[in-house]
Amino acid sequence: MPDRPIVFSGIQPSGSPHLGNYLGAIRPWVAEQARSRNYFCVVDLHALTVARDPALLAEQTRELAAVYWACGIDPSHSTVFVQSHVPAHAELAWLLTCLTPMGWLERMTQFKEKAQGQQAERVGAGLFTYPALMAADILLYRTAQVPVGEDQRQHLELTRDLAQRFNHHYGDTFVVPEPRIGQMGAGSRVMALDDPTSKMSKTGTGEAGCVLLLDPPDALRHKVLRAQTDSGRMVDPARAGAGVANLIEIWRALTGATPKAAAAAFEGRGYGELKHQVADVLIETLLPIQARVAELVADPGEIDRRLAAGADIARPEAAATLDRARQRLGLLPARGG
Numbered sequence: 001m002p003d004r005p006i007v008f009s010g011i012q013p014s015g016s017p018h019l020g021n022y023l024g025a026i027r028p029w030v031a032e033q034a035r036s037r038n039y040f041c042v043v044d045l046h047a048l049t050v051a052r053d054p055a056l057l058a059e060q061t062r063e064l065a066a067v068y069w070a071c072g073i074d075p076s077h078s079t080v081f082v083q084s085h086v087p088a089h090a091e092l093a094w095l096l097t098c099l100t101p102m103g104w105l106e107r108m109t110q111f112k113e114k115a116q117g118q119q120a121e122r123v124g125a126g127l128f129t130y131p132a133l134m135a136a137d138i139l140l141y142r143t144a145q146v147p148v149g150e151d152q153r154q155h156l157e158l159t160r161d162l163a164q165r166f167n168h169h170y171g172d173t174f175v176v177p178e179p180r181i182g183q184m185g186a187g188s189r190v191m192a193l194d195d196p197t198s199k200m201s202k203t204g205t206g207e208a209g210c211v212l213l214l215d216p217p218d219a220l221r222h223k224v225l226r227a228q229t230d231s232g233r234m235v236d237p238a239r240a241g242a243g244v245a246n247l248i249e250i251w252r253a254l255t256g257a258t259p260k261a262a263a264a265a266f267e268g269r270g271y272g273e274l275k276h277q278v279a280d281v282l283i284e285t286l287l288p289i290q291a292r293v294a295e296l297v298a299d300p301g302e303i304d305r306r307l308a309a310g311a312d313i314a315r316p317e318a319a320a321t322l323d324r325a326r327q328r329l330g331l332l333p334a335r336g337g
């Protein structure tokens with residue numbers, strides 16, 4: 001049997017995970033994990049690009065790992081670990097930062113969006129160099145595929161460019177990874193419920209627009225019922241505005257229905273009915289996940305043990321790639337290393 005492809009992806013433990021993380025990332029990871037060798041990382045170093053409360057960061061790091069497992073990430077296919085437990089990430093990130101032209105980083109729309117409106121004095125340099133750290137994450141594991149939401153496409157292009165640049169200048173060292181975006185159809189770009197022109201995010205428009213995976217059922221229903229639609233009242237899938245289209249996409253992603261089946265289900269129905277159906281399937285999907293998360297976070301010691309075991313698997317893989325990169329660059333081998 002040919003070797004299964006290596007998959008790497010990660011989510012930042014900043015804020016609580018939301019429906020965009022689930023539909024754009026975690027669900028596709030779970031659906032495909034048996035076909036590949038997977039590394040699913042809680043990227044805590046990335047979360048430091050914006051100031052964090054230390055106690056909250058620790059709590060949200062464990063919580064995010066618990067969410068991965070509760071959603072169905074299976075230890076027999078997938079290694080779950082914390083980025084900062086494998087020092088090679090930070091080290092390769094430096095080597096790659098030195099290889100990254102400023103112009104490439106200046107073009108990153110996520111940086112432009114996040115830094116926009118903030119004074120340069122208040123934006124940490126990490127927010128700017130962050131794509132080099134993300135490239136290090138991916139390249140350390142000789143990753144073939146990176147399943148992410150649509151918003152990460154540009155960062156993945158930069159990762160590919162960096163891998164090629166390194167290989168070209170210093171000899172073949174890194175595998176050039178492929179993005180895996182939206183192969184599940186719906187869900188690769190979930191929009192905010194209160195503003196369907198911007199993507200759902202932890203730091204985005206506000207509480208009301210962001211469905212958290214750990215929101216209690218009444219909050220889930222409340223947020224969906226208050227979702228922005230348009231001046232119409234009946235669903236017309238062919239002409240739906242952004243808000244109605246987003247609700248249909250969410251329903252489709254959660255049920256696995258085709259666009260045709262979704263059209264058949266909602267054509268000519270009232271917006272209220274669409275919203276209740278979305279709320280129903282959301283609650284049905286998330287309640288069992290929430291119950292498993294609650295069990296897992298009740299035992300932080302066990303979470304820490306599992307994460308330590310994951311890091312023990314990741315560390316030697318990452319160290320081997322880092323060593324090759326160090327040699328290629330002419331860094332002397334460390335004594336005894």
Ligand code: AMP
Nearest residue numbers: 011012020021024148149188189190200
């Ligand atoms: P982040 O929360 O920025 O760490 O994102 C982690 C993963 O979730 C990445 O694969 C993102 O592409 C994905 N993601 C974040 N927001 C959304 C969204 N609104 N729709 C779809 N995927 C998303």
Ligand code: TRP
Nearest residue numbers: 008009010011012043046134137
């Ligand atoms: N940058 C990603 C985000 O904000 C998170 C991330 C960090 C990531 N390292 C990664 C995703 C490596 C995939 C692969 O969504």
